[in-house]
Amino acid sequence: MTAWRFTVNGDPVEVEAPGMRRLLDVLREELALTGTKEGCGEGECGACTVLLDGAPVDSCLVPVCQVDGLRVATVEGLAAPSPEGPVLDPLQQAFLEAGGAQCGICTPGMLMAARAHLDAGGGADEGAIREAIAGNLCRCTGYTKIVEAIAIAAGGGR
Numbered sequence: 001m002t003a004w005r006f007t008v009n010g011d012p013v014e015v016e017a018p019g020m021r022r023l024l025d026v027l028r029e030e031l032a033l034t035g036t037k038e039g040c041g042e043g044e045c046g047a048c049t050v051l052l053d054g055a056p057v058d059s060c061l062v063p064v065c066q067v068d069g070l071r072v073a074t075v076e077g078l079a080a081p082s083p084e085g086p087v088l089d090p091l092q093q094a095f096l097e098a099g100g101a102q103c104g105i106c107t108p109g110m111l112m113a114a115r116a117h118l119d120a121g122g123g124a125d126e127g128a129i130r131e132a133i134a135g136n137l138c139r140c141t142g143y144t145k146i147v148e149a150i151a152i153a154a155g156g157g158r
Contacts, residue, residue: 006067008033009077019065024048026064027074035075035108039137046136049109050074056116058135075108078115091115091153100149102140109136114150124154 001016008031015030024041027033027050036059039047043058050059051073079086091114094100101107110133117132129150130143138146 002065004064004068006070006072008072009074010071015064017064020063022060023050023062023064023067023072024059027059027072033074033076037105037108039105039109044137045106046109046113046133047106049112049136051112051116054116054119056113056135073112073115075111078111089115091118091150094149094152095146098145098149098152100141100146106136106138106140110138110146114146114153117150118154122154124151126151129154 002019003014003016005012005014007013008027013031015026017026017030024036024038027036036050037047038060039045041060043061046058048059049056051057052062052067053070078089078092080089088096091111095107095111100110113133113136114129117129122128122132126147129147133143133146133150
């Protein structure tokens with residue numbers, strides 16, 4: 001096995017794993033970051049979306065050898081630590097306020113795809129938001145509340 005070095009949510013990590021082990025499995029099993037969900041395991045649903053050097057990727061399709069030396073951001077990295085407990089990212093807060101989460105399977109992937117959209121300067125335009133989350137499936141909300149939440153976080157209000 002090889003040792004792979006990369007950062008996760010700003011912290012350097014070193015993981016010994018076969019190079020073709022899925023990043024999803026490394027995050028969940030080796031690093032105990034279980035916020036990233038496995039939906040389909042085939043790159044079809046987006047539940048496992050993480051940011052790789054700022055770009056959204058399906059972690060079920062990425063072998064750990066491809067992240068060596070790169071930055072990985074997971075849903076756990078969105079909330080900022082504080083002495084009183086984690087402070088939600090404005091995007092997470094908007095999801096709560098707008099009711100953008102129901103069963104929770106898609107939520108981490110939606111949040112990460114939305115974070116990539118906002119970090120790239122994406123605004124509150126509904127069409128742009130829908131395009132940004134197009135690779136993420138939700139079977140509960142019908143997307144209206146999710147799009148609304150992302151628009152709120154982008155400063156577009158309700």
